[in-house]
Amino acid sequence: DFQDYNEEVLKEVCCLNVLVNCPNTPSAVRYFSGDWGSLAACTGKVYDVILTAETIYDDKSSGRLIACIDDILKPDGVAYIAAKSYYFGVGGSTRQFEAQVAKLLPRRKLEQVALIQDGSSNVREILRLSPEVA
Template structure:
């Protein structure tokens, strides 16, 4: 099976834009009004789903530092879905609405967002041994790039969480399988709203990786609380995102203020972009008092 190699972050991001109108979560709109805003209840998605061979026959290869990750091409997934009987999937609803994001319905899981590469590069360059025999949660995983890196770098287990179950079934699980089918035995896949995910699964993790999940200010406290419930004492959570998301109000400053107000974690800025769109990575660790 041959794969296409995508060089560079900008090309990769363009490749994952579909033909949707929005190119950034900061520009996201509600989309078509017919879509119902029903919060999905958390559920575990079986890792041994039937992977459609049509969707994985032409994988893309992206690079994070020197690490290669093979991924399904979301163009292939969406185009295949259009010819299937599955007409009500939220990915197709988003495609018809010409949007990468329909808040509360489809949270952009089939697109790789820029901060994913920021965080992946940082941990590979600065703390490459951080995954050794550690349990990892890829929170808001989308395509699962960060979790796949964790598997490649020695995590003993990786859980992937995304808002939409079909993202996990159509994209995340096939991506994990493309990189190492045997690694599925070390994985669990969970979908649903963060609050209900917290209620149905009590697993805790040594590491939590999350990118582009602070774009909606209304969810800052909910994100903080799921990290609080999922992070082991002595563990670390890495949160990557843009400094500000126009249109939906989220910001790294606002999320950091939420964390500081709760007094559960010490929060440190460990990386800031030096060019282009302003982005940042925060490190959350339990306070010494906790």
């Protein structure tokens, strides 16, 4: 399943990429557009793995993303969040996201699993959200 706020992105980019890169993809692949707040009701299922990229750019919407992940991720599931360390001009950051996760999902563990620094573009990180180990 794939989700983007903009239906046009799903139709013009995502769907075409899936067809090109996964020509034998089953017809069961689904595409959802709209706000994260409505995603759980639309999908009707929970996931083992969630991949998300460039979704924490605005600290005001990160809470909705965290709630969405909490709603649709299995208790033993893992989410990977690929993001810039800081989004200039809009205020989101991986540190701010970490603070929100700690507050909203205390039973989950968020850790950095990759740091990408090429010296010429924004620093990027991959974060893993997993069940807290007892």
